[in-house]
Amino acid sequence: MIYFDNSATTKPYPEVIDSFIKVSTDYFGNPSSLHGLGAKAENLLTQARRQVAELLQVKSMEICFTSGGTEGNNLAIKGAAHAYSGRGKHIITTVMEHASIKETCKSLEEEGYEITYLQVDSDGLVSVEELKKALRTDTILVSIMSVNNEVGSIQPIAEIGQLLKEWPQVLFHVDHVQGIGKIPLDLTAGKIDLCTISGHKFHGLKGTGVLYIRDGIRVSPLFTGGNQEARLRSGTENVAGFVALAKALRLTLQKSAQDDGKLTEIREMLFQGLNDMQGVKINSPKHGAPHIINFSIPGIKSEVFIHSLEEKEIYLSTTSACSSKKKSVSDTVLAMFHDQRRAESVIRISTSYGNEHYEAELVLREIKNTLLKLQKVMR
Known part of the structure; x- marks a missing residue:
């Protein structure tokens, strides 16, 4: 084959599956429980968050675990749009984003938000100049994927980040699902406020992902409940899945370097x-x-x-x-x-x-x- x-x-690494089985078998407690088994699960969750943060070179508090790219993109775009609607209701994206972004933007249009869809050239690239022209005083968010999932175009993320430094009221979201482990991305230097990755794209497990949320950025949750993940994602955490994601990310970045x-x-x-x-x-x-x-x-x-x-x-x-x-x-x-x-x-x-x-x-x-x-x- x-x-x-x-x-x-991607096919999960054997070590990833081993981690998932080990945690699911021996540390299956709910991390919110007060007893010792719950505390062990919580410690593993904290450790996984710290490992992911170190690998992405960000703070642990900036890591929000999700179920994958679709949830991460929805939380980033809807969450930012709702949290900052007082600033304006204009969002900029491109015509060739993933469906989880295009459909999310369509749903926001029904709520009264205005979306500008930037065109691309025959290489699938957006023009930074066209983006500059599209920015307005009521623009609250720019969402552009780093690597297109269909054709592999690499967008000028660093240049866009530099441009947006002149627009401090505009948040910058990057869908890095196809880029992680393949294309380097400096979240801190790039003026990136929100960034989505998905575990099963780098040999982790389906149903796991990360949304990076820069310290100081507000995001409204998609759903409410027990206030897990710093009140951004209620629901009992998938500890085994997130431990496996941290291992998959480490192994993939190692393979990338080698x-x-x-x-x-x-x-x-x-x-x-x-x-x-x-x-x-x-x-x-x-x-x-x-x-x-x-x-x-x-x-x-x-x-x-x-x-x-x-x-x-x-x-x-x-x-x-x-x-x-x-x-x-x-x-x-x-x-x-x-x-x-x-x-x-x-x-x-x-x-x-x-x-x-x-x-x-x-x-x-x-x-x-x-x-x-x-x-x-x-x-």
Whole structure:
């Protein structure tokens, strides 16, 4: 089996599963309980929070554990919008954000907020100048993902952070779900107020995530109850899951430091191989994230192509995993190239540090064979 769908989810590290089982078995107490078993669970939760904070180079109090990217993005955007509505009701984002941001912004529009959606160029990049023009005195939040989940465009987050230093009333949220462990991001130096990551994207477990909330930033909770997570996320904490997340983050950052360019080499191999195939159009920018390659084969349905490769035990995907079963058109590719046929035939390859060069060679060969077979059928 060759698994090239790591942007949808990653296989948990064995050590991560071991941690989860150990904590679930031996330290299963509720961290809010007064007895010793509860205290041990609370200590593990505190330790996991401290470890994540150290790895992200922030304060422990700035770490809010969540269930993943969708909850983190909702809490960041809705929470900030509601907390700072007295300043204004204008939010800026882009046309190619993850569904959890686009749909959240749509729901805020129904509440009377005004959303500006920045366009992107053919590399999937926003213009810092266009963002500057869009800023207003009633702007309260800018939300821009660091790495696009479909095509791997790396947004100019550092430049945007510098720009927003001139607008101290505007909060800056970064969806770093696809960037964590792949693209460095300095939360403190970048003037980033809110940042979302998701455990299962870096070999942790599904249902775990983190929202970084800079010290001093107010966020209204999405739901109320027992006031866990500094009153931001009521509900009994998933201690085992968060301990596992801390371990997964540490291991992933270690692998990133030891990678020595292998992930980029694999991407370049895939990029060049696909670029040489007749009928293939590459959608990802040449200098995008090291783990994502997105391409189209206009005239061939993505689903047919994906299932043909699956017969060879090669696993790729179409659009974002959150939308691939709902529609076949990529809004991201459509925004980049304004080409409906191209946007209807999108295929994404996404790798991780466990993948090897030989796998890329095999995948390229099978893609070429499958393409030729399907082209013959269509003649």
